[in-house]
Amino acid sequence: TVKGKTAVITGSNSGIGLGVARELAKAGAHVVLNSFTDRDEDHKIAAEIANEFSVDARYIKADMSKGDECRALIEKSGACDILINNAGIQHVAPIDEFPAEKWDAIIAINMSSAFHTTAAALPVMRAAGWGRIINIASAHGLTASPFKSAYVAAKHGVVGMTKAVALETAQEPITCNAICPGYVLTPLVEAQIPDTMEKYNMGREEVIKTVMLERQPSREFATVEQLGGTAVFLASDAAAQITGTTLSVDGGWTAL
Ligand code: NAD
Structure with a gap:
């Protein structure tokens, strides 16, 4: 059970990270929220979670593109029973035109941050x-x-690292898994709908089902609440022997 445990969720002032933090808090976990900003709004999100679910909730600023800040996040959190490596960014371009600085940022934030936080969290x-x-x-x-x-x-690197960490911790009461979401309705995705409707001259439902969810056989978005529920399950006693694997929440995408 996650009740009374402390969860650190990287990149959690919006979208999936926030949804996962809220579901963990709902299940009784104390939560540490994170992003690279330090706005009143960020701290307010944490205060609201604390108030709504009667748990401790804090916001700690740390830039997940920097290894030392990833490690400092774990240190400042004090406890870290559940680590959710969620921070991530995207950039879309053909590889021969892909800006090298975007490549470096995506590798750092989406992959290497999980190396640094995991290395810092495991001793804890x-x-x-x-x-x-x-x-x-x-x-x-x-x-x-x-x-x-x-x-x-x-x-792909994160999935590989997940397996390696699971093997290194296999004989300890620690598990390491990856959740693989398909298309999730986050504010970021929601914001793309009007432009896509205009581009294809389609209504909202048609754009969602035929353009955005073309590869998601269910033709439904996954929700941040469903991802949070999946994380709560992976943190539960029922999942104690689930380690080194991936759990797809993708409406059948990877079954195609
Ligand atoms: P989002 O943009 O809403 O959330 C990304 C989070 O990461 C934000 O809280 C942002 O502040 C934070 N972040 C970005 N750069 C950071 C940095 N340098 N340091 C610290 N935090 C940083 O997007 P999301 O859709 O919620 O994505 C969350 C994760 O889920 C990402 O890893 C993404 O790749 C993954 N994912 C999303 C989808 C989807 O359809 N939305 C699908 C599959 C996987």
């Missing part, structure tokens, strides 16, 4: 005698799309 988990590492990868950790070379490389 070992001292506590329990731990759960949950990496938010993607359907693009298992399959590819054109023009997303950095993202696909980083997410």
